[in-house]
Amino acid sequence: MVSIPRDQWYVAAYGREIGHDLFNRTVCGESILFWRTRAGAVTAVSDRCVHRRFPLSEAPSRLVDDQVVCGYHGFTYGADGGCVAVPGQTRVPRTARLKSYPVVEQDSFVWVWIGDPAKADASRIPRAPWLDAPGWTTVSGMEPLNARFGLLVDNLLDLSHETYLHSGYIGTPEVAATPITTEVDDEAGVVYVSRHMDDAECPPFYAKSTGLAGRIMRWQDIEYTPPCLYKLHSRIAPLGVLPGADGSDPDAFHVEVVYAITPETEHTTHDFWAVARDFALDDQGVSDFLAEQNRTVVLQDVAALNVLEQVIATEPAGYQELSINIDTGGLAARRLLARLTEQGAASRA
Ligand code: FES
């Protein structure tokens, strides 16, 4: 895992994915077993039996109350990963313990800490409160990506690609044509990229969901907290309608597009996406439309990034990219990611 920052929080799943069943997901190359205890807490432990490595998420391994019984020879573990029973002897070896991961369930996500558990500080998990807050309706999903997570970071930090890759969905000519502003908060470790289009075509994604016809104001304000959480604060309004001096903005439509970018391995990624809106809250037709549209857009990115991963795998060493103004945010993100990776590596040295 040379290029993936460790000692970091990553989204492993949506809370809804984890019930009282054994659930596996690989995060940063670590195969992790999840389940929800009867008290409702999510547990995360290594999905590899300490005896002969049998995956505990694999049948016939099974959950009995809040203990998991290995399907190979019956080693039995509690929710904290400690082994409570082994076959053929009463003495349980002291070292029989699954690695246990710090877990926090927040904003509809299940976050896990990958790295040194002593450094896990839940207060440092970036927030996406809209995803389960009153006044917002959210659609969400996850698509597997056969490409390294850095390619998805590049993709999301430069939305000029919407004009070309997502034409007919969220792309219009103004996205690529409008310059961006980029700011980096080095101390907090956040990259901001803004593109304010004050007179733009309304793409189908927003025309059909908001009902706005004709030209619009379209503001895109990206806030990326490496490595995992990306937020696109999207504001759509009739031409000339600005937020009030007090910050109120009743005549605009707000969409919070949230991605959690979680490395599965060095070369594969979990692409979690969510779209939260503050309008048409109870309109199932709008929810279905946005879910279908956004999933299509994500799959367009997935197809392109899967190709890029293959291109990179076969290119000669030393290939040089060429960067321009639109890449400023992506380059800043790469710099912050490199710093996090170095910090994680240094703390293990
Ligand atoms: S591999 Fe799990 S009990 Fe033997």
Ligand SMILES: [Fe+2]
């Ligand atoms: Fe895209």
